[in-house]
Amino acid sequence: MTEPTCQIYLISPLDVSGDFPDRLARAIDAGEGLVTAFQFRVKGLDQHEAAALAEPLQAICAEREVAFIVNDDIALAKRLKADGVHLGQGDGDPAEAREDLGREAQIGVTCHASRHLALEAGEAGADYVAFGAFFPSTTKETEHRAELDLLEWWSEMVELPSVAIGGITPENCQPIVKAGADFIAVSGAVWNGDEVVAVKAFSEQIAAA
Template structure:
């Protein structure tokens, strides 16, 4: 299975946000990779199965082999597109359900889970998640119904070393410094890269700050 230890910058390639910004999806994803993102999540809410599968196949085909592709929500798409894993929100399938489905294949696939408190991180780990996204750590326009995490839990989450924890939600090059001071070394970013006039430069700046 892929090793997440060295992955610090996780790009959430949100299809709707890319289109709203008047950009093309695949070129935007590649610019982010050129800038230094180390893992890509394809997020396309409410897409038809075949539409999402086709985009997943095209995205997987153009990404460098060392850049994992994670599919948001649908573990079937992740499996049939030969992607590297799935990220599950609270309203999606359970971690155990996804793992049982993946076990029919010949390779271990990654499963990530969305969490907004320490208890949920612990539950996700026990259920078999390989990493978690923790947030929203800041106000975010990307996910309208995102729950802000408590400030005292941000430092607690940053200290967890039993499972990779990616801070997510409203993260920019300006405020990521606050997360780094709190102890975070992994972040997941959407808008700050997608909406930038220079996505590659935005990604590169995050990598510089994260070290």
């Protein structure tokens, strides 16, 4: 049996206005099935504004069977009937999110470089854990640095899927794929240039890993 390939978990830029819905559709289509999750990550907006921006993006994801995950905000995820929520360490409890969002929701938890936090998240009912940053990121400040052996250990010991995050580009993603990450989370590497070219480059590198 061949191992399933690593998939792409796209994270939005902070500005999703203007032509961003078209860019999202192009990026997902360029992956030909490789982009399986999209995280809606906006800051400093009230729920009404955020919901208005989310609506076209959520529709694009639904048409393409891509999971639509809301970053940090259980209430917004519930309002949008999103496919799930991603929680940082200070953003709430996976068990509470499960109660609010239901059994089918995908709940992810940021675990930095910590096996302990990841195991705790799993016990609390998370559906996936995110490790990172693996490289310096242009998208957000990185306090924690994770090493490849964490991914290797996790993929051998635990069935829960892992997401690798932080400064990942087509040029540096292969070791992460080989170490056993189930998903690579990417943002700046896609949105800071031509999204179609970037996603195709990721596809080639993942396939070659």
